[in-house]
Amino acid sequence: MHCLGLMSGTSADGVDAVLASFDGPSQRPQWSLLHHHHQPYPLQLQQQVVAAGQGEPMPAAVWLQLAEAITEVQAAAARACDPDAQAELIGCHGQTVWHRPPAQGAAGASWQMLQAPLLAHLLQRPVVHNFRAADLVLGGQGAPLVPRADAALLGRTQGWRALLNLGGIANLTLIPPGSGGDRHTAVLGWDCGPANSLIDLGMRHFTNGAQPFDKGGAMAAQGRADEGWIQRWLQEDYFQLTPPKSTGRESFGQDDLNRRLLQLGGASAADAIATLTAFPAAVVAQDLEHLRQRRGVAPIELITAGGGSQNPVLIDELRRRCRGLQLDESSRLGVPTAAREALVFALLAWWHHKGHPGNVPAVTGARREAVLGVQVNPA
Template identity: 70%
Template sequence: MRCLGLMSGTSADGVDAVLADFRGSPNHPQWDLIRHVHRPYPEDLRRRVISAGQGEPGRANQWLDLTEAITEAQATAARSCDPHGEAVVVGCHGQTVWHRPPTSQQRGASWQLLQAPLLAQLLDRPVVHDFRAADLALGGQGAPLVPKADAALLGGTKGWRALLNLGGIANLTLIPPCCGPERDASVQGWDCGPANSLIDLAVQQFSNGTLLFDRGGAMAQAGYSDETKICRWLQEPYFQSPPPKSTGRELFGRANLQQRLNDLGRDCSSQDAVATLTSFSAAVVAQDLEQLMQRDWIRPLELIVAGGGRHNPVLMDQLQQRCRGLQLISSQALGLPVEAREALVFALLAWWHQRKHPANAPSITGASRESVLGVLVHPG
């Protein structure tokens, strides 16, 4: 079955669209990536999305206009990726603007902006959306949703395999070995913390909006990181909390950036600040992998990296230095383009929805049980 996946992540840089074909067993599908397209958000829309994700207030008509603009951007990306309408169904994540993990005092909730019936009408295709809701209703985090799909798409190897997505937020997937005593272990996964979110916001602030991200890691390369501050930041509650856990710009957005810049002090140059934030993103991942070893005696053989942060050589170098003993591999080497992974996941989630196959994993989200994810809408 040919499915179209649409993903717009916390970096808010645009929409990734993937056309893929799935067949065979839902647990271990055969799949082909037919086409991948990235369509950037127009600059005004990008700014509005980021502002919404920072909790800035807006009138009801502004929220409506923003949701409609996001939906139209999703439709544009979908048409570019699937110009001949080959997809039987579309899986669309929508644009997250607020994510609230559950606590002992409050149930979890997550808000993805999308007018799914309008998208179905614009594409003349059924659309599966609202993927997080069922898991949240079962007491789960509602995120991350990619680990179980990662395991199905890539499978295991002789040892534990780790996949790292470097989007706005860094998230990890741990796939158990395909053989040996741990072959029946559960897939694991969680949100580590910031990957590109704080770096991008800092670069935009220091450049007065002329730069959107640290292209080629140029600013970080020109600076020196403050290891004392990084060590202290790593002791913050989120980074010391065990999984399940999920996060977003609600925690690691502009306000968090300003706190860290204030902590670095006025004498800290923009280059040193970006270098420190870049090293911090790598240190968060390295600490999580070390805590995994201490907690569960799991040490992966390799770290497969995807997401936009893969193109930042300073971030990749910091990961290699801090994740000692791990071989870093680009997802591209396994036939999965760096930016296509999450869109491919949502194409798979749409296929799983059609097959009535559970897509969440209690070992990852903390939900009380597995569930089919997503809500299906048809064109009128």
């Protein structure tokens, strides 16, 4: 079956679309990636998405226009990726504008902005969306949703395999080994914290909006990270939580950047960006050390994906801080770094069609497994 996956992440840089085919057993499908396309958001739309994700008040009319604009870019990405309309089913994550994990007995909630009936109408194919809802009503975090799909797409190796997505937020998937005592252990995963979100906002701050991200880590390479503040930041509450845990721009957005820049006390632009670049690597290294201490799990390799995997300064920081791990890109395993999450949502749509669960209770904290997503058909 041909499925199209659409993913627009916390970085709010646009929509990744993947056309893929799936066959065989649900848990370990035979798959092939047929095409990948990135559709950038227009600058004004990107700015609105970032503002919405940081809680900026907007009139109802603007929210409506924002939902329509996001949906139209999703449709454009789908058409560019699949011009011959081969996909029988579309899996669309939508654009996250707010995420509230469960806390102190209160249920979690998450808003992925999309007008799914409009998207189904524009593409004249069924659309599966709202993937987080079922996990949330079962008491889960609703995120991350990639771990089960990662395990199905990439398979196992001799030891624990860690996959690190470096989007706006960094999240980890831990896939158990194919043999040995841990082979029956559940897939693990969680949101580590910020990856590109603070770096990108920092670049906009220091360049007056001229540079939306640190291309090639050029500015970070000119600076020196403040290790003292990094070590202090690592002690903050979120980074001490045990999984399940999830987060987003509502926690690591402009207000958080302003606080950290104030703490850095007038650091140069290069030093501040270097510190914000080293910080995610330090968070990941600490999370992996906590995992080793609490569960005795130590991965033998760390596979990176997402936009941050193209930042050599961030990758060098990971290599330096995560000693003993073989570091590589997901492209080596046949999944282009920029296509991984869109491929996941193509698979989640196929799993919805097959009635196969997509969440992992050990990851999200949900009471049980669930088939994810809601399907809408063209009008």
